[in-house]
Amino acid sequence: MSEQISKRYDPQAIEARRQAAWRARDAFQTPAVADGQPRKYIKPSAPFTSGNIHIGHVRSYSIGDTYARFSRARGDAVLFAFGFDAFGLPAELGAIASGESPSAWVSDCAAHMTGQLERLGFSFDWSRSFLSSDALMYRWSQWLFLTLLAHDLIYRDTGSVDWCEHCATTLATIQVEDGRCWRCHNPVQLIQRTQWYLRISAHVPENDLRLQELADSGIWDESSLASQRFVLGRVDGIELDLAAPDGATLTVFTPHSDALGQARFVAISPRHPEVERWVSDPAVFEQLEELRSVGLERDARNAEEIPLIDTGHTLPSPSTGEPLPVLVSPVVDGRFGATAVLGIPARDHTDALIAARLSLQVDDVVVSGGDAGEAGSTGESDGAGMNSGKDAGDSTGEHDAAPLIEGLRPAVRYRANDFSISRQRSWGTPIPIVHCDACGAVPVPFEQLPVLLPLDLKPTGAGNPLAERADFVQVDCPRCGGSAQRETDTLDCHFDALWLWIPACVPAEQRGRPLEEILALDDLRQWLPSERLVAGSDSGNFVFDQRIVTKALRDIGPLAFLADGEPFAGCLFHEMVIRDGRKMSKHLGNVVDPDELLASYGADTVRLATLYAARPQRSLNWSDSAVLRCHRFLTQVWEFSLTSLARAELRSVAEGADSEGCDSEGGEGADSEGDSKGAGAVAGSTAEREPARDTTEHLRLKLSTWCGAAVEKITEELESLEMHSAVRNLMRLFDRIKDFEKRVLARQPALSQADSDALIEALTLLAQLLGPFAPHLSEELWIAFGNEADTQTPWPGVSLPVTA
C-alpha cells in the first residue's frame, strides 16, 4: 500500500482518491437507526442558491461536518443533509440578469454549489438534498399555511409596502435607492395593502419558559441562547388598570415599579387592540391612519424622531391622580410590543426624550444607566426583573416610597411581534387561497395541494408576472364553484424555513407520498428533534419562529410527539468570516475565494484553517497566515508519518528473520551508524543493536501520557464544538510526537524497536484524531498504517460494529 502513496503531500491527488472512495461506498448515507444506537440529526443552515459557495459557508459546514464525522466515528447514527433555500428576490434578480427563468437559474446555481461542496469533502447525504422551490417541498409550506390558518394562527391585516407606480410593482428595501426605484429611478411611494400575518403571540410565553430548559440542558451554546432572549425581548415589570373620568379603562405596564408617582404620560402602541377607543377625534384618527399606513421610516426609530400622536385624552396618575396625557406611538412596539405603558421620564431615558418633546413638567430627571426598559436583558432572564418594590431602596425611587396601589400586579411584556408572511413576488410558494366574489378568501382544500407555480415565469422587474398569468389566476371557487381568482401573493422564504428543517428526515423515495402518510413515518419521527443546529448567528429570528411554529404544530397534532415543542435539542450559532476587520463584500474588494484556496492548498487545509483561526462564537478575521500554518502542519504530518512508517518497515524487513520476538530488546553496545540528521533511519540491512539498558522507557511513557491526554481533551472539545481548541491540541500532539523522537535520538543513535513501535502507534492515533478535521489525509494515513480500507475510521477507544 505504502508504495502507491507519494511521500510528498499532494492534497489534490489524495482528496480525489478519497472522495471517489466515499462515493463508491456511499459513505454518508443516512443509516437506519438500530436499537439503543444514539441518533443525531445535525442540521446545517440552508444556503441560498446564490451561485457560489463563499468562505462563510466553508466555515459553517466545516464545523457541522467535523461534528458529524466525529459522531459517526463514535458509532452514532448520523443524519447530515440539507436543502437549498431557492425562493426569493435574489433569484428573481439573477434570472432577470441572465435572461433565464428563475427555476433554471436556481437549479444551475444549486448544481454548481453542490460541486463545490463535494470538492470540499463535506459528508452530506446528498440523496436527501433538495431545493425549497421543488413542488414536493413547497407543498409543505402550503400545508403549513392552511393548517395554521385553520387554527387562527394566520390572519389578514393591512400593512405598508414600497410601490413603484411606473413599474407597477412592490419593491424590497434593497430595490429602493435614495427613495427611487432601482430600475426606472422614479420616486417610490408607500401604499397600503392587505397582507397575511403569522400570529406568534400565543406561543411566545412558552418560548420564554422553555429557554431555561434549553439553558439547563447544556447543549445550547450560550451565545445562541442570548440571541433567543434578544429576539424574545422580555421585560419584567408591573401592570395596573387606569380608569378615565368617562369610565374607559386601560391596562398599563411599566418596568419601573418603584417610580409610579413619577409617571408623566401614557403611551399606546398603534397596534394595541383597544387603541381606537382613545382616538375619538377625527383629526387624531386621521393621524393614526397615516401612521399605520406609512409605517416606520428607518431613520425615525429613535426617540427624537419617532412619531407621537397626542390623543387629547388623559388618564389619572396611579399615585397622585393627576391627569396624564395619552399618546399613541410606535416607540412602544419596539420596546414592549403592542401594549400600553406608563412614561416615567425620571427613570427612563427614552421617556425623558419624549417628555422633552412634549414639554412636560418633569421632576429631577435621574436617568439610570441601566435603562431597564430596553429589552437588553439578555443576561439573566430576571435582569430587568423587579417584583413590585424590589428596587424600593434605590435612591431614585424615594418619591413614592410605597403607597400601596390597588390592582398592582407583576407582569411581563415581550417585544417579539407578529410578522407579515406574504410578498408580492412571483418566485415564491403560491399562497393556497382563492378569492371568490361570493365566498371571499377561500382556502384551497388540502387534497388539492400543491398549488403549482408556473415554471416558465420570466420576471422583468415590472408588474407581477404571476398575476399576469391567466392560466394561474383563473379558477373555480372551491366552495361555490363560481368563477374566482387565485391569491397572487407568494409566501416569504422565511415562512418556507419554518418547515424546511424537517424534509431532510424523509428519505427521498418517500417524499412523493401523501402528506399525512409522511407525517406518520417512523423515519420522520426518530430523527426529531434535531440534535444540533449549526448555523450563522444571523439565524436567531428564524430559529425563534421555528420554535414557535413547532409548538403550534405540537398543539395542533402533527408534531405531538415533540412534547416540549422544541425543534433543536442543541444549537450553535457561529459568527461570520470577515477580513481586515470588515464584512467581506465585492464593493470593498476583500472577498476570499474558496476555489482559489482549494486549488492552492486542498480541502483539508482550507477546512482546518477555518476551524483553527477562531472559536466559532467569534468573528473570524481572515488572514492567510492561518492557511499557511495549517498547510504546513498537514504537510509535516503527512511526510513525517510516511517517513517514519518507511523506516519502521525497513527495520522489520531487516530484523524479521533473525529476531525471535518483535519486542526483543537484547543486544549490547550502541551502533554508531546513525547520521546526525535523519538518524531514525535504519541503516541498510544492518540491524540496530539495542542498548543494554532501556534508557528511553520514560520517554515512551511520557508519549503515552501525552496521547491519552490529547484524546481526552479533543473528545471533550468536539462534544462542545470547540473546534479551534481541538485543532490546537492536535498540533500540540504532533509537536510532542516529534519531540519524542528528538529526545530519543539525543540519547541513542537510533530508535529501538519499542521506540519505533511507540512512534508508529502515536502517529496512527494522530491520523485517527484528524479524521473529523482533515478527513482525506486522515483516511489515507489510516490505511497506510495498515488499517482496513473503505470503512468508517473509529474514534480512539471505540469499536464500531462491522456493517455489511
Added chain:
RNA sequence: GCCCGGGUGGCGGAAUCGGUAUACGCAGCGGACUUAAAAUCCGCGGCUCGCAAAGGGUAUGUGGGUUCGAGUCCCACCCCGGGCACCA
C-alpha cells in the same frame, strides 16, 4: 439611538480558575543547502537605555478600583466592527 462583539508587537493572533504577557504563524534579519534563485530546514526578533554583553526601565485602547499578584474581575470613558424585521 438601541442590542451584540472586539481593542495585546510591523501583521493575524495565543495566554484553562486571577499566577513567568506576546505561544503559534506571517513578514523581517542571520545561517545551512545551492553555480544561482526558488523551495525547504535551523537560529534571532515587544519597545526603550546600553557598541555589545550583563543589567535596568517600560508595555495588553484611556482613567480609576479590588488583590500579595490583573490582558483576565469591578466602575467610568474612548475607539472599531456587526445587527436593528420585504436580502437571506
